[in-house]
Amino acid sequence: MSATEHSSSAPSANWLANQPYLLLSITALCWAGNAIVGRLAAGHIAPVTLSFLRWSFAFLIILPFAWKHLVRDWNAIRGRLGVMVVLSITGIGAFNTLQYWALEHTQALNTLLLQSAGPLVVAVWSLILLGVRLTLAQAAGVLLSMVGVVIILMHGDLTKLSNIEFNRGDLIFLVALAIFGLYSVLSLKRPEIHGLSFVAFTFGAGAACLIPLFIWELFTRPLMQINTENLLTLAYVALFPSTIAYLCFNRGVQLIGANRAAPFFHVVPVFGTIMSIAFLGEHPQAFHFIGFALVLTGVFVASRKPQTA
Numbered sequence: 001m002s003a004t005e006h007s008s009s010a011p012s013a014n015w016l017a018n019q020p021y022l023l024l025s026i027t028a029l030c031w032a033g034n035a036i037v038g039r040l041a042a043g044h045i046a047p048v049t050l051s052f053l054r055w056s057f058a059f060l061i062i063l064p065f066a067w068k069h070l071v072r073d074w075n076a077i078r079g080r081l082g083v084m085v086v087l088s089i090t091g092i093g094a095f096n097t098l099q100y101w102a103l104e105h106t107q108a109l110n111t112l113l114l115q116s117a118g119p120l121v122v123a124v125w126s127l128i129l130l131g132v133r134l135t136l137a138q139a140a141g142v143l144l145s146m147v148g149v150v151i152i153l154m155h156g157d158l159t160k161l162s163n164i165e166f167n168r169g170d171l172i173f174l175v176a177l178a179i180f181g182l183y184s185v186l187s188l189k190r191p192e193i194h195g196l197s198f199v200a201f202t203f204g205a206g207a208a209c210l211i212p213l214f215i216w217e218l219f220t221r222p223l224m225q226i227n228t229e230n231l232l233t234l235a236y237v238a239l240f241p242s243t244i245a246y247l248c249f250n251r252g253v254q255l256i257g258a259n260r261a262a263p264f265f266h267v268v269p270v271f272g273t274i275m276s277i278a279f280l281g282e283h284p285q286a287f288h289f290i291g292f293a294l295v296l297t298g299v300f301v302a303s304r305k306p307q308t309a
Helices: 003-017 020-041 047-079 081-102 108-130 136-153 158-163 168-189 195-209 211-220 228-256 258-280 286-303
Strands: none
Touching: 003 020, 020 081, 020 108, 020 228, 020 258, 047 081, 047 195, 047 211, 047 228, 081 168, 081 195, 108 136, 108 168, 108 258, 108 286, 136 286, 168 228, 168 258, 195 211, 195 228, 228 258
16 A cells, blocks of 8 residues: 555544444444344354354454554553443443343344334433433433333233233343443443453453353253354354444444434334345334334434523
């Protein structure tokens, strides 16, 4: 590469690194694909195995690029080791394992639509951890979105509230969403280190925390078959929703904060609904659209900036 080519590529990379909305849109696209691939993998690759191998391979992919930054940033990481470990467990180990477990019991479309409630989960964690108070409009938005989530869970039949029997997968995914909301807010308390140092440490530590569960699963679930489909699945989840998506997401949050980044959760179902219909043959129903509309309306109301005098 000539000096001229190198100098022209650097500004291009810098430009992308400072486009939070584009970065978060790329994240949403990658995560939508993860729900589809995770659903396709259900029954072929056990959830802990898929999560463990995903993050182990992602760690190996990123490590050569991150090594020099890790060495330079190690003292800063040690200084905030507790926060870094919690971020690794929540955002890497727990969230994705629970998501894949949920996809064994529910449609990809359901998890994609429920993910629209992500901004509200972030808002709650922001209130708890950062002391950010909800305005009246934000509280109304939270309530409206929760109604939308209930409609999705109830499959549009609110009379089922008298005899609640939630889909097991939907409930598991809501727990996963709450955990990822915690990760999103806590990531603002990370040490001031390079983005590659951050993802390399959290990918590696997140994979390491799954080792006991991975060993347990090897003895309690069928072993993953080594075939083309499973290898392509692992390649996809290690590269796109892991390496690329988390680099983009973490940079986006760093640029505009967790609360402003959170509404991009609801871009995930837009991409994912199209993918699930195209690749999985799933059929959206009226209750999906009604619940989705209520969730998005609530997010819009809750995320608007308060009017200043």
